[in-house]
Amino acid sequence: MPGHATLGVMGGGQLGRMFVHAAQAMGYRTAVLDPDSASPAGLVSHQHVRTAYADADGLAALIESADAITTEFENVPAVALRALAERRPVAPSGDVVAICQDRAAEKAHFVAAGVACAPYAVIETAEQLAAVPDALLPGILKTARLGYDGKGQIGVATREELIAAWALLGQVPCVLEQRLALHLELSVIVARGADGALVNFPVQQNLHRDGILAVTQVPAPDVSPALAEEAARCAGQIAAQMGYVGVLCVEFFVVRTESGLRLVANEMAPRPHNSGHYTIDACDVSQFELQVRTLTALPLVAPRLHSPCVMLNLLGDLWFDAEGRERTPCWDAVLALPGTHLHLYGKASARPGRKMGHLTLTGASLATVRATALRVCSLLG
Ligand code: ADP
Ligand code: MG
Structure with missing residues (x-):
């Protein structure tokens, strides 16, 4: 209850900082796990566990401190959230965060929920690259994981550009989306x-x-x-x-x-x-x-x-x-x-x-x- 519990957050960026502010305004104590000693949320939290997100000691320390745990960014390893969930209430769950971490899984989920998304193709292999329909060009090639603020995205107008862009992105799993007006x-x-x-x-x-x-x-x-x-x-x-x-x-x-x-x-x-x-x-x-x-x-x-x-x-x-x-x-x-x-x-x-x-x-x-x-x-x- 407010005034008694400690709330934990995975990640120490500005979103974590504003979560900490809101939790503290309601009388909660807070604990942040983030490797950066100067992280925006770590600076204002009651406690700051300074380890990598998947570090076993760090996760144990967060479990020790916090009565319930959330995340402030989607790239927290889903396994870390699942490990925390064995001992504490965690929201959102590792399973739903895993969907949001991957553009292919995310789009499949939109479709399953009956919500339209841009026409797209998943590209994980050279065969899938070759099989991309012409209708997806011009398009935007996006890495399936770890993109944000426009990073990990390349606009492509032709097949040649698509091939070059996939190489530039290191041939990691990607999603090609039709460029919409x-x-x-x-x-x-x-x-x-x-x-x-x-x-x-x-x-x-x-x-x-x-x-x-x-x-x-x-x-x-x-x-x-x-x-x-x-x-x-x-x-x-x-x-x-x-x-x-x-x-x-x-x-x-x-x-x-x-x-x-x-x-x-x-x-x-x-x-x-x-x-x-x-x-x-x-x-x-x-x-x-x-x-x-x-x-x-x-x-x-x-x-x-x-x-x-x-x-x-x-x-x-x-x-x-x-x-x-x-x-x-x-x-x-x-x-x-x-x-x-x-x-x-x-x-x-x-x-x-x-x-x-x-x-x-x-x-x-x-x-x-x-x-x-x-x-x-x-x-x-
Ligand atoms: P990020 O994770 O970087 O926010 P987004 O997929 O939201 O990635 O893309 C960032 C921005 O790029 C969008 O807000 C939009 O302005 C533009 N954009 C992305 N995909 C498309 C698309 N298929 N067609 C047109 N514009 C797009
Ligand atoms: Mg976006």
């Missing part, structure tokens, strides 16, 4: 309890730059209520079909077809998601609090958006001027604007493309907030 991108976060209770956050509209999330807007300005409802229903189906317990984010593409706009599931994350960071400042319960609640079997309540908002990701690029000299972004000017909420993840060094923090902008209407977002962008340069 995206009308827009959205995502939905659901939380599902062990008793099957299911709640969802409002649908988010997302803008990516170079494969990395840049901007999230809520309410989604270009999504009809019917499409938003369908996205939430599909995400719920995807969660329920695999008996999911925890917070799950499903990313969708919206494509234009002759019969209107259609949803296509892209990928899912078995954890809170970057596109849900706005929930901390704009909803009456955050995605991280729902992660705590699903882990501890506390009641789930339907989240309510209380402010229209725009979330801007703060990448390491902002920490460098045009000449490449390091600088500190002008937070004082940004925070002088009404409705700006700054979140920095405590990372010691900035690198281009590295997620250093985010800003949530809230206001009375989405139009006001978007105007603030434009001012913030011009201030940050």
Whole structure:
């Protein structure tokens, strides 16, 4: 119960840090397992077990400390989660995380749940490479495992490019997806309890730059209520079909077809998601609090958006001027604007493309907030 237990998290990145913040706000103690002594979550947790994720001593130490354990990233070895689950409640389970770790398994799951995904082929052998249908080109070749923020992906227009791209990716198992003309991108976060209770956050509209999330807007300005409802229903189906317990984010593409706009599931994350960071400042319960609640079997309540908002990701690029000299972004000017909420993840060094923090902008209407977002962008340069 809140005030007594210790909650453990595998992984010490910013998602773990915000989970720790939410757990501590409710009176839980926390334990983080992450090899990095300066990990964002390790820095703020009561305890920090500094070992590799599959290290037997590290896992034993986490079991010793924590009454229930979750994960903040999908690439935790599924075997580690299964080992933890022998001794402690673990949510989400190693089995569902294993599905989310592999793009081929993930797409097969979407299909099994009755949700459309982009036409694709699995490429694990030279024979499968040769048998790829022409209709998948131009396409995007993605490594089946370990891709994130656009990494492990190569756009290919021809068979020659496909062969070269697979070689460049080391001939590891891949998925080739047809390149779709995206009308827009959205995502939905659901939380599902062990008793099957299911709640969802409002649908988010997302803008990516170079494969990395840049901007999230809520309410989604270009999504009809019917499409938003369908996205939430599909995400719920995807969660329920695999008996999911925890917070799950499903990313969708919206494509234009002759019969209107259609949803296509892209990928899912078995954890809170970057596109849900706005929930901390704009909803009456955050995605991280729902992660705590699903882990501890506390009641789930339907989240309510209380402010229209725009979330801007703060990448390491902002920490460098045009000449490449390091600088500190002008937070004082940004925070002088009404409705700006700054979140920095405590990372010691900035690198281009590295997620250093985010800003949530809230206001009375989405139009006001978007105007603030434009001012913030011009201030940050
Ligand atoms: P990541 O794990 O890096 O987030 P995604 O599969 O979500 O990988 O791809 C990142 C971005 O690349 C997507 O948000 C989208 O903008 C673009 N993208 C990915 N797949 C496709 C596709 N089949 N057609 C068009 N754009 C795509
Ligand atoms: Mg993605």
